[in-house]
Amino acid sequence: MQIQMADVLVSFKDRRSPALSNVSLRVEESEHVALLGPSGSGKTTLLRSLLGAVPVQEGTIRVDGLDLASTKALRTIRRRTGSLWQNSCLVPGLRAQTNAILGTSAVWGLREWVTALRGAVPRRYEERLSSLADDQGMGPYLRARVEHLSGGQRQRIAVLRAVLPEPRLVLADEPTSGLDPVTAQAAIRTLRGVPGATVLVTTHDLAVARQFPRVIALRQGHLCFDGTDLSDQDSRQIYEGPVVPA
Numbered sequence: 001m002q003i004q005m006a007d008v009l010v011s012f013k014d015r016r017s018p019a020l021s022n023v024s025l026r027v028e029e030s031e032h033v034a035l036l037g038p039s040g041s042g043k044t045t046l047l048r049s050l051l052g053a054v055p056v057q058e059g060t061i062r063v064d065g066l067d068l069a070s071t072k073a074l075r076t077i078r079r080r081t082g083s084l085w086q087n088s089c090l091v092p093g094l095r096a097q098t099n100a101i102l103g104t105s106a107v108w109g110l111r112e113w114v115t116a117l118r119g120a121v122p123r124r125y126e127e128r129l130s131s132l133a134d135d136q137g138m139g140p141y142l143r144a145r146v147e148h149l150s151g152g153q154r155q156r157i158a159v160l161r162a163v164l165p166e167p168r169l170v171l172a173d174e175p176t177s178g179l180d181p182v183t184a185q186a187a188i189r190t191l192r193g194v195p196g197a198t199v200l201v202t203t204h205d206l207a208v209a210r211q212f213p214r215v216i217a218l219r220q221g222h223l224c225f226d227g228t229d230l231s232d233q234d235s236r237q238i239y240e241g242p243v244v245p246a
């Protein structure tokens with residue numbers, strides 16, 4: 001899906017400075033973008049704004065040409081998006097595999113609900129889930145209850161949940177936090193493996209960001225970098241330099 005943000009301002013109540021200031025950017029269909037920036041610079045807010053989850057006081061956001069100011073457009077975009085957030089909320093008491101398929105529930109029929117409620121995986125997702133889980137090293141844990149998984153294992157189940165419906169937009173907020181380098185690599189591969197999807201991933205890991213064809217950075221709510229190659233000097237500027245909007 002194509003994303004167009006024009007002069008977006010997001011300001012939270014009781015905050016001195018806006019979380020996003022005058023942000024304009026365009027991301028093309030199928031583009032894969034890493035979003036960098038110091039803690040509190042507005043990365044999560046930017047992702048959330050694409051799902052209408054934060055108050056946008058000024059500017060416009062269009063996803064797939066649809067203006068997110070419309071509730072109907074928002075519903076459409078949310079249906080086509082797979083997302084993963086920090087402290088990804090998995091449903092306790094359910095198996096990992098049930099959590100992993102939950103993102104597909106909008107299209108389940110009665111038989112699939114019954115299968116899922118029994119803790120099994122509806123047939124049409126079995127093969128894809130098993131192959132994605134194996135790639136994440138999660139095959140042996142699919143039948144475990146999520147509260148018996150480690151933080152990193154839960155994170156990987158959240159990755160599976162985000163991509164299983166084959167969304168057209170993938171939004172992932174720090175998907176590699178808490179993962180070892182090999183597992184982090186697998187998580188990024190899975191998130192970027194949805195055919196044709198536009199992918200936006202926030203990260204604090206420069207090595208992860210450098211794997212993406214495009215990197216965008218925020219500093220105190222302003223866009224401060226947008227490019228294809230992130231040099232060491234660029235990264236120093238993003239984290240330590242003065243706030244100069246791109």
Ligand SMILES: Nc1ncnc2c1ncn2[C@@H]1O[C@H](COP(=O)(O)OP(=O)(O)OP(=O)(O)O)[C@@H](O)[C@H]1O
Nearest residue numbers: 012013015019037038039040041042043044045046
């Ligand atoms: N719901 C909210 N209410 C009030 N302030 C908020 C809210 N969400 C975010 N903020 C503020 O907006 C600013 C940007 O936050 P955001 O979570 O987008 O940053 P971030 O770049 O994702 O940070 P991190 O890397 O630490 O996750 C911060 O100053 C934060 O305190």
